[in-house]
Amino acid sequence: MKAASVYSAMNALPHGRALHNAGLLSNPAARTQIAAAAALAGWHGGHDGWWRHGHGGYGWVGPLFWPFAYYDLYDYTIWGDHGFWDYGYRDIYAGIFGPYGHDDLSGYLAPRRYGHRHATAVPLSRMCGDDSRAIAGLPIDQIAHAIEPTEAQRAALDELGTASIQAARVILDACPTQVALTAPGRLAVMQQRIGAMISAVAILWTPLHQLYALLDDKQKARFNALAEDHRQASASKAAPSRTCGVEQVVALDWPADEIEKRLHPSDTQRTALDTLRDAAANAADLLKAGCEGVDAATPPARLDVTAKRLEVMLQAIRPVRKAVDDVYGTLSDEQKTQFEGIGRQRPAS
Structure with a gap:
């Protein structure tokens, strides 16, 4: 698909108008769609991309990692929704073996007319985050x-509301303004997003x-009950499954044969690639182990858990990013092109 076609498709999405509807965007299922x-x-x-999450969402949308990141943070903290926990090894794997080509990606950040350079397509800009209280702030x-x-x-509640707008701005500022075309670039984007x-x-x-801390016991109970009330009011009436980003990890086998076939690596390159494979495997183990506290019972406890989980994700990404950088330092331009084609050739899920 050419860049212009992707850009047109992005702006013609059936949910395009929904991106301006704060009420609809507060629904995790709508955001997933x-x-x-x-x-x-x-x-x-094909119909579904191989980097699809267990609940149907995607960690990578073109050049953007973690669409609706702020919503996922406060949905888990306040409502107990577990979309936050869908993120994990699958996203790192997609960072290494990107699913998009050059023309595909450029469509997501196509410049508009009238000289507005680097303007993003409307859906992508909304999925990045927003500093508006009506759209991205906590439900004060x-x-x-x-x-x-x-x-x-x-x-104290007003201070929390102000902080929520500041937090949303930090995430918005971590939105990509350029297209990352290589694995090192994608992992840098990923690390920046997690850091934000x-x-x-x-x-x-x-x-x-x-x-x-200022609330009495009855107030705390009512605050804690918001999550259960929200679940009971949802269409599904059922608690979401807890994937913790480890669903179908086995299906994401390391493409050793494909790498060998495409790159014909030298001994030095093969050593660097083995190090990358090991770093990715360690990242998967680290993320699988870092799933404690998913069912925390209070908003402060859930916020504590998000902080720990994000730190684990950052710990998992860093050695993979270094290993990818080391691999790229050994590859010729043709080998880099071949490496970038691996993810695009994976079959649809």
């Missing part, structure tokens, strides 16, 4: 309705914990 449609607009491989009014705050508590999310959690941490 939007992200899936956008992710596949630039992919040629719903929290207030639940806890019925005193004057002192109301001031860690910073966002740090911004939210103190005001959320301070507010919670």
